[in-house]
Amino acid sequence: MSETVLDEALVAALEAFSSKPRVLVASDFDGCVSPIVSRPADARPNPRSMAALETAAVSPQTYAALVSGRARVDLQSLSGASGNITLVGSHGAEFADGFESAISVEQEALLARIVSEFTSISARFPGTSVERKPASVTLHTRMASRDDAVAALHLAENGPATWDGVHVMNGKMVIELAVVETSKGHALDRLRGTLGVDAVIYLGDDVTDEKAFAHLRQGDVGVKVGDGPTAAEFRVPDPDGVAAVLESVTALRQ
Numbered sequence: 099m100s101e102t103v104l105d106e107a108l109v110a111a112l113e114a115f116s117s118k119p120r121v122l123v124a125s126d127f128d129g130c131v132s133p134i135v136s137r138p139a140d141a142r143p144n145p146r147s148m149a150a151l152e153t154a155a156v157s158p159q160t161y162a163a164l165v166s167g168r169a170r171v172d173l174q175s176l177s178g179a180s181g182n183i184t185l186v187g188s189h190g191a192e193f194a195d196g197f198e199s200a201i202s203v204e205q206e207a208l209l210a211r212i213v214s215e216f217t218s219i220s221a222r223f224p225g226t227s228v229e230r231k232p233a234s235v236t237l238h239t240r241m242a243s244r245d246d247a248v249a250a251l252h253l254a255e256n257g258p259a260t261w262d263g264v265h266v267m268n269g270k271m272v273i274e275l276a277v278v279e280t281s282k283g284h285a286l287d288r289l290r291g292t293l294g295v296d297a298v299i300y301l302g303d304d305v306t307d308e309k310a311f312a313h314l315r316q317g318d319v320g321v322k323v324g325d326g327p328t329a330a331e332f333r334v335p336d337p338d339g340v341a342a343v344l345e346s347v348t349a350l351r352q
């Protein structure tokens with residue numbers, strides 16, 4: 099069991115949130131439900147958080163969602179989520195019914211150019227790697243030396259990141275370039291509308307989660323995981339804190 103003690107203001111906000119008739123419990127995956135790991139493929143969810151989300155998803159008038167930067171298919175396999183949990187991949191752009199907008203031939207060609215450029219950058223800096231997703235390409239540098247990571251990211255930022263039609267997402271030790279507009283904020287808006295919920299709680303740890311926090315409204319609860327500037331009203335230190343929040347909400351909803 100976690101020793102995480104949630105602060106009083108957060109506990110009060112969770113109680114107020116849980117008293118709403120119809121709610122959505124949503125979280126980022128990496129760094130929140132799953133601890134950050136050096137190799138993205140090694141990510142494993144905290145069983146407590148997944149259990150809490152699964153229970154929330156079958157509680158009355160309660161919905162659960164994971165909103166991740168990962169390709170939706172990877173989010174599915176890594177999380178092991180049941181069909182009761184809504185999965186949104188590619189930073190909010192990829193739902194069960196596909197992408198918000200279909201990817202054009204031109205966007206496919208642009209994606210191929212970015213892959214090619216990232217592959218040649220990665221070849222020069224040991225420990226960096228390229229991950230292709232359906233509508234974006236990520237350059238990972240977490241396994242590289244500090245100097246190599248900085249140099250590789252610099253080349254990406256001053257190269258393909260500046261091309262027309264490219265949407266840039268900077269994360270912790272990664273740069274991701276998408277050929278479609280992505281936003282976890284828009285994803286939350288869509289879920290809110292589709293599910294017809296009265297309030298949303300969202301937990302996130304990275305730069306891209308700030309777009310989700312920015313779309314929260316009165317009565318919603320935003321929880322930033324870890325350090326760093328944020329628009330979220332509340333904060334927990336780590337994935338154990340996430341588990342504590344999810345278990346608390348789930349207990350209140352049952």
Ligand SMILES: [Mg+2]
Nearest residue numbers: 126128129304
């Ligand atoms: Mg994250």
